[in-house]
Amino acid sequence: MQTKPNPGFFKRNAPIAGEADAIERAKNGDPDAFSTLYALHKRRVYTLCLRMLGNVSEAEDMTQDAFLHLFRKLGSFRGESAFSTWLHRLTVNLVLMHLRKKGLQLVSLEETINPSEDDAPKRDFGSRDQALAGSVDRVTLERAVALLPPGYRMVFVLHDVEGFEHNEIATMLECSTGNSKSQLHKARLKLRELLRNPQALPPLNGAAESAAQNASVGQKVVAR
């Protein structure tokens, strides 16, 4: 089956004011312009690394690597996609390369990053009186995502959070689109299981937890 383009993804990666100018100046070696690009994109790149790796120290190292890589590759950016989309891809590829070096063999996603029996979602349709609607906030979801097995977390973050299509994920993870869909489904089932008992979810590490809580408060204020 062919995957449809996700219009939300492109809206969410709209160009940022001043970005195009900074890109051109940075391409010409202007250090201040590169610092502007860092300021504009550091949060997004770091948050992506943190979610994929689940570890602050590794996420900071990867953020550093991603921007050093960006510095080297900026000249090849032709503007065929949004800059943030391009930077996201670059970051995702670096994180995946890092994980492969660490021994997480994403190449054979089917076999190696499938979780153990204990981590896999239970076959349970559940009951209506435990519906999640209205009870899942950002902090709780962040906590649950952090507990997902790496393979599930990777596909969930790339598809449901970052907006990549299954065919793109399949290319990045070197697996089939069917496998990407199946992993995503299992990730959501596992999240459902975790979110049904939110009291049991451990808090994220200090800074990440307070950032998530502040963002959640901000969202509620905006919603009013």
Added chain:
Amino acid sequence: MKDLASANLDHMTPEEFEAYLPELFEAGGGSISKDPRFANFFKAYPNCAALVADLETIAEQARSLFEPIHDPSDSVWSNIASKLQHGGGTDSDES
């Protein structure tokens, strides 16, 4: 995961429905609960309706995570700036 083309949407067991779910989510753009083709099925199997509603809630809430909220420490930029200053941004630095 089963191929949606072979599905008999009028006569499915909950187990068959679950096997089609990954494809159904993809084909339905993430919204299955309001699809009239499944109205009778959901009436007959309310637990499947609950499952779908929960999975849709999770997928919907996941979009709120896109807005970045985590900041790297200041040392990240210091390290980048220092490496760039010392030529670490060149290709030869790549391991």
